[in-house]
Amino acid sequence: xxxxxxxxxxxxxxxxxxxxxxxxxxxxxxxxxxxxxxxxxxxxxxxxxxxxxxxxxxxx
Numbered sequence: 001x002x003x004x005x006x007x008x009x010x011x012x013x014x015x016x017x018x019x020x021x022x023x024x025x026x027x028x029x030x031x032x033x034x035x036x037x038x039x040x041x042x043x044x045x046x047x048x049x050x051x052x053x054x055x056x057x058x059x060x
Contacts, residue, residue: 006054013051019043030055 001009010023026047033040034048048055 001053001057003058006057009054010047010051013047017043017046019047021047026051027055027058031059035059 007023010026014021014023014026021044026044029040029044030048032038034045040048
């Protein structure tokens, strides 16, 4: 998987779950909140849990 595919997978998951996030919102929350041990909402945690591989690739 490349970065373009990873971003596309995130966008598809957002659409499938009918969330109002943008791809960059999830990346930002993953880096600045989740990985730092701070609170993230239930829906954001759902995205992060299901898109872990994509997020690791995009933030490496």
